Amino acid sequence: MTTTTPLLAVHDLHVAYPGKGLRAPRTEVLHGVDLDVRPGETLGLVGESGSGKTTIGRAVLGLAPVTGGSITFDGVDITNASRRHRRELSRSMQVVFQDPYTSLNPSLLVGDTLAEPLVAHGRSAHDARAEVAGLLDRVGLPRDAARRLPREFSGGQRQRVAIARALAVRPRLIVCDEPVSALDLTTQAKVLELFLELQRDLGVAYLFVSHDLAVVRYLSHRVAVIHDGRIVETGPTRDVTEHPTDPYTQRLLLSAPVADPAAQRARRERLAAVRASSGSPSSEAAA
Template structure:
């Protein structure tokens, strides 16, 4: 079976050349008690990402946005629906196929420190996926130097441990590791939310530069509409496990149609105190309820 056998999305123009296709995805987790009903986290989610495109997936905490990324990575079981990559259904792929897919699909997690092995040097961390996929030692060392240069870290960083770096530098290491196998899609799960504002901008600029040079597609999972506006070509807004609005980033962030998206925008902080007060007053009638 291929992606052609799966129901199309509402936007055929996007679906026609999509690199990643998610169709009617449903994910549920067991309840806490033996007889407790299962909790449905995703309720029929569909989305597409084209080659070289950034899709911003935005929603509040608990909306299910991170679960979508984990499902694409094969880290949570899919109850129903499908996930296809480059025309191949992969949601039920076995271990060997998942390992092969890691060349094409990588991830950058929110916390750069916990996502790095504290006992491995940066050089060993970056070389590990290369060696696992059959790269020779000399070629791996050359690739590590290239990766460090690509994320603007000094060559001697290869001999240092993660704890010797700042949060922003560790996130650069995590990005370098994601780039090691030259993937076609990177899932960025809140990649800058743990960083200060100045470092956030530097990391986002780096991700944009990488995308321009390599053509890598991003699934950008975030709660921050300002990050979505800065990074994304298109936006999908998720609320309580359902996509409630999709469209071009400029259209969705400037003139959202759904009440939940409008409430998200009102809840985002602004630098001007008076403007923030007015926005909070406007927010009261629809405080992230999704109601019109």
């Protein structure tokens, strides 16, 4: 991180979806969210299913209906950016989705998948093909992968292809929406190492959305915890994950399993005490 000036700044963000019926009221998903991502850093956004964390990423990408507040990127308001502006923004902002099995076009060769964004942003087909080999090298895939279809790869390899596609236009920010949750633990670790390596080498920033505190703790410089559409705690990763102040964050941490039976038993006892003191039901789901 070279500066404290935010690359991405979200202020008082509200998102509401239309109701299902003609006169049904809108469903508000985000309630005044504030967060920022600085150049070259990773902000881990963590919360349980339905907390609104993915909606924040979608709003940043222009895929969710913003009903209040603002989103700025590199000092420019992009809250209601036009389609043309969004196309220009895609040079600087990319996304890696959760499921590598569905995020890639199954009918396109990997080489064509990686060349596509380059051509869309003005590169010649010849130059784009020349850059594909370098992208494959960057994410640890063999160059002959360009001549194969996505179905010929494992889940971890497909996610590497998706990461390479995001890197093709050399973005400054990548929104990572649960990018390792569909992978086994060994593959998760390798892909997380790749994210760290790319950040060290390229200086790219990540908004890293996850339900997994262990993943967020490993990867992030700072952590924002979201609950019921509101950010309840933000701070340096060590502070949030070792000394949380919000009861919800405490419950998330204590709900995470550990291998030691004695430590796990102690966690269950502490979790029960936190739930009792905060008035939370004992059946609350862990993230």
